[in-house]
Amino acid sequence: MELEKQGGILIPQQQRNWQGREEWFFNRDHTDTYEQWYEGRYKRAEIWQKKVMEQLVTKDKRVKTLLEFGCGTTRFTRWWKDIGIEATGGDISPLMLSQAIHLFDGDLVMADSHHMPFKNHTFDSLAFITTFEYYKDPVAVIRESARVAKYGIAMGMMNRNSPKVVRRRVQEAFGKNPFYVTATFYTPAMLTKIIEEALYDRDYTIEWSCTGLPKWFPVQQWNVPVGDFFGLYVQLNDVD
Numbered sequence: 001m002e003l004e005k006q007g008g009i010l011i012p013q014q015q016r017n018w019q020g021r022e023e024w025f026f027n028r029d030h031t032d033t034y035e036q037w038y039e040g041r042y043k044r045a046e047i048w049q050k051k052v053m054e055q056l057v058t059k060d061k062r063v064k065t066l067l068e069f070g071c072g073t074t075r076f077t078r079w080w081k082d083i084g085i086e087a088t089g090g091d092i093s094p095l096m097l098s099q100a101i102h103l104f105d106g107d108l109v110m111a112d113s114h115h116m117p118f119k120n121h122t123f124d125s126l127a128f129i130t131t132f133e134y135y136k137d138p139v140a141v142i143r144e145s146a147r148v149a150k151y152g153i154a155m156g157m158m159n160r161n162s163p164k165v166v167r168r169r170v171q172e173a174f175g176k177n178p179f180y181v182t183a184t185f186y187t188p189a190m191l192t193k194i195i196e197e198a199l200y201d202r203d204y205t206i207e208w209s210c211t212g213l214p215k216w217f218p219v220q221q222w223n224v225p226v227g228d229f230f231g232l233y234v235q236l237n238d239v240d
Contacts, residue, residue, distance in 0.1 A: 071090060
């Protein structure tokens with residue numbers, strides 16, 4: 001049996017995947033290097049993603065607290081305070097959270113987004129940053145979000161309308177890119193239809209904006225549904 005040293009403890013190599021799960025966020029080979037991606041080739045993309053999310057969320061002046069589900073290592077979660085929002089993080093992956101506790105000084109919870117362990121309207125808003133793509137029942141997750149969040153739902157998504165989607169699928173076919181094998185990519189229109197189904201009995205408005213455009217492109221953000229990333233905010237209007 002091949003052993004590997006982690007945190008001063010020898011563990012079997014096959015246990016790198018938590019409980020034998022094959023999703024990349026249950027695999028230490030990927031979770032242990034997650035932060036490095038954002039410090040390297042994705043640094044510029046992260047800057048523009050945060051600009052988009054800040055513009056969308058801060059327009060809703062009611063939002064002072066936020067729960068980010070699928071927080072991972074808290075790359076975004078620890079950023080919300082920079083724009084005046086107190087954040088809490090939630091994730092289903094203990095491997096991600098094992099890093100998050102050393103990087104984030106706020107509250108963290110390990111749970112499934114389909115069944116959030118919070119009372120109604122615990123937070124002003126709820127956020128999903130590049131994690132909603134992995135949910136098996138997106139309608140149920142949005143309904144659960146609207147229960148836990150009082151004023152709105154913020155969503156940062158990898159856009160289906162991007163040439164990078166084709167590249168990723170080709171890479172997957174050759175076993176080169178494990179990160180999006182189980183992901184479902186949406187466009188703003190596709191996501192809007194899911195929201196309509198989930199919140200059919202609610203009064204809300206939606207605003208979205210795209211980024212993730214080539215560096216040479218004359219603009220880096222626009223309200224055209226093309227780009228590698230889009231941010232979308234659902235403002236709930238039927239609450240006091």
